[in-house]
Amino acid sequence: MRPNRLTVLLLLAALLLPVHAAAAPQEDAPAIDMNEYIFGHISDAYEWHIATVNGKHISIPLPCIVIDGGVHVFSSARLGHGEEYQGYRIAATGQPHEGKIVRAADGSRPVDLSVTKNVCGLIIDSIILVVLILLCARWYRRHDYLKEAPKGLAALLEPVIMTIENDVIKEAVGPDYKRFSPYLLTAFFFILINNLMGIVPIFPGGANITGNIAVTFVLALFTFLMVNLFGNKHYWKDILWPDVPLFLKAIPIMPAIEILGMFTKPFSLMVRLFANMLAGHIMLLSAVALIFLTAKMGPLLNGSLSFVAVVLGIFLDCLELLVAFIQAYVFTMLSSVFIGLAHQHPEKETH
Amino acid sequence: MSLITPDFGLIFWMVVIFGVVFFILAKFGFPVITKAVRKRSEHIEDALREAERARLSVQEAAIQRQQMLEQTRTEQGKILQDASKAKEAILSEARAKAQEEAAEMLRGAREEIAAEKESALREIRSEVSALSLAVAEKIVRKELEETPEQLALMERLSDEASAPPAN
Numbered sequence: 001m002r003p004n005r006l007t008v009l010l011l012l013a014a015l016l017l018p019v020h021a022a023a024a025p026q027e028d029a030p031a032i033d034m035n036e037y038i039f040g041h042i043s044d045a046y047e048w049h050i051a052t053v054n055g056k057h058i059s060i061p062l063p064c065i066v067i068d069g070g071v072h073v074f075s076s077a078r079l080g081h082g083e084e085y086q087g088y089r090i091a092a093t094g095q096p097h098e099g100k101i102v103r104a105a106d107g108s109r110p111v112d113l114s115v116t117k118n119v120c121g122l123i124i125d126s127i128i129l130v131v132l133i134l135l136c137a138r139w140y141r142r143h144d145y146l147k148e149a150p151k152g153l154a155a156l157l158e159p160v161i162m163t164i165e166n167d168v169i170k171e172a173v174g175p176d177y178k179r180f181s182p183y184l185l186t187a188f189f190f191i192l193i194n195n196l197m198g199i200v201p202i203f204p205g206g207a208n209i210t211g212n213i214a215v216t217f218v219l220a221l222f223t224f225l226m227v228n229l230f231g232n233k234h235y236w237k238d239i240l241w242p243d244v245p246l247f248l249k250a251i252p253i254m255p256a257i258e259i260l261g262m263f264t265k266p267f268s269l270m271v272r273l274f275a276n277m278l279a280g281h282i283m284l285l286s287a288v289a290l291i292f293l294t295a296k297m298g299p300l301l302n303g304s305l306s307f308v309a310v311v312l313g314i315f316l317d318c319l320e321l322l323v324a325f326i327q328a329y330v331f332t333m334l335s336s337v338f339i340g341l342a343h344q345h346p347e348k349e350t351h
Numbered sequence: 352m353s354l355i356t357p358d359f360g361l362i363f364w365m366v367v368i369f370g371v372v373f374f375i376l377a378k379f380g381f382p383v384i385t386k387a388v389r390k391r392s393e394h395i396e397d398a399l400r401e402a403e404r405a406r407l408s409v410q411e412a413a414i415q416r417q418q419m420l421e422q423t424r425t426e427q428g429k430i431l432q433d434a435s436k437a438k439e440a441i442l443s444e445a446r447a448k449a450q451e452e453a454a455e456m457l458r459g460a461r462e463e464i465a466a467e468k469e470s471a472l473r474e475i476r477s478e479v480s481a482l483s484l485a486v487a488e489k490i491v492r493k494e495l496e497e498t499p500e501q502l503a504l505m506e507r508l509s510d511e512a513s514a515p516p517a518n
Contacts, residue, residue: 043353044361065360098353112360119364126372133380140387146394154384161381162388181385182377190372214357218365222373278354 121207195324
């Protein structure tokens with residue numbers, strides 16, 4: 001029974017796809033540029049590209065905001081195809097500041113606060129997140145939560161929130177956890193929703209937000225501030241005057257290492273989230289690219305590899321769902337641990 | 352290279368957006384939820400403790416009841432026993448008293464009878480002596496003169512007659 005079904009599926013894939021391939025004139029279509037295909041999907045852009053139908057790009061233009069001796073606001077549609085507008089253009093491939101708005105005159109970069117694809121995605125995802133959490137909070141305001149079991153959204157989110165708070169934040173931060181739990185929960189859900197929306201392939205999703213180093217940089221920066229602004233005396237003593245032989249701190253070797261450690265911790269957070277999400281996007285895109293790469297290699301190869309690409313894509317999508325959660329979890333857990341380390345109380349030295 | 356160069360514009364917007372989201376959620380979102388859930392779990396814990404306490408007190412009350420019941424039962428038995436003993440004692444006492452009284456009455460009656468008999472006998476004797484005297488007088492008057500010897504004889508005779516029989 002089982003091999004039968006598989007054969008039928010393979011046949012269907014092999015039969016359907018060549019028809020489609022034969023319908024379009026493949027011979028004179030330009031070969032797919034893998035570099036542009038993948039990097040076009042994972043990098044930030046001034047417009048939100050949705051699809052290309054018959055060579056026509058369908059995209060949502062987004063506002064460009066340039067501060068350059070005054071605020072210039074204009075639609076990104078005006079800069080399409082290397083056009084120049086108000087003295088600005090998008091730097092072409094191979095030029096410095098590739099793909100960014102530059103001054104048309106000398107190719108230098110102005111202060112660019114454009115609402116790009118990632119900013120737009122961030123806003124949409126943030127609105128979704130805030131609405132979800134506030135709706136959940138509203139349930140507790142409107143109901144007698146001592147007598148009623150949570151329903152709907154509250155029932156969905158409460159276990160997740162309480163798992164993160166009890167199993168991660170409380171364990172890692174220690175007795176002072178209530179002060180930090182709002183930040184850590186916000187970070188967790190912020191990363192989670194952006195990760196998940198990144199997997200959704202069409203418009204409100206699909207932006208590679210948490211796979212962008214600027215986004216993870218800001219998240220790591222917040223954790224850095226949370227750790228160091230609220231660190232206690234013991235934490236700072238451990239950094240500046242650690243419990244090591246005197247010659248190691250008279251010439252400040254250990255303090256130097258400890259201060260470096262202050263920065264490497266959030267740096268690792270930044271790179272971990274960025275690299276994981278970026279890699280996930282690239283893997284998924286590569287799997288789908290198999291279909292387009294083999295389009296010209298004959299119906300049989302294209303058909304079978306398309307099938308493989310779809311199966312692989314399903315598998316990678318499931319994997320990415322898992323990774324989306326794991327990365328949010330790991331970021332929150334490590335942030336909690338770092339905050340907890342800055343709040344340790346010195347134990348009695350036994351040696 | 353642009354992949355690992357953070358873009359200033361995006362950093363700016365990310366700080367703004369994340370800052371706003373953090374502010375809203377940390378003020379109106381998560382604390383409301385976590386506080387509610389914490390309060391609820393405390394409430395549940397309290398309720399459980401209360402239930403345990405109630406269960407224990409019910410158990411204790413049951414034991415107490417059992418004890419009281421047993422105590423009452425033993426007391427009841429004791430009271431019944433006492434009552435039957437008291438009944439026995441009263442009965443036997445009454446019986447003894449009745450016997451004693453009956454004996455007393457019997458003795459009194461006997462004594463009275465004896466006294467009655469004595470007085471009757473004495474009366475009869477004096478009657479008999481008077482009678483015999485009269486008879487003797489009549490006989491003697493006919494035959495004898497009233498001499499002092501004869502008078503003394505008569506006296507003796509009447510004394511002998513009034514004296515109780517020798518046997």
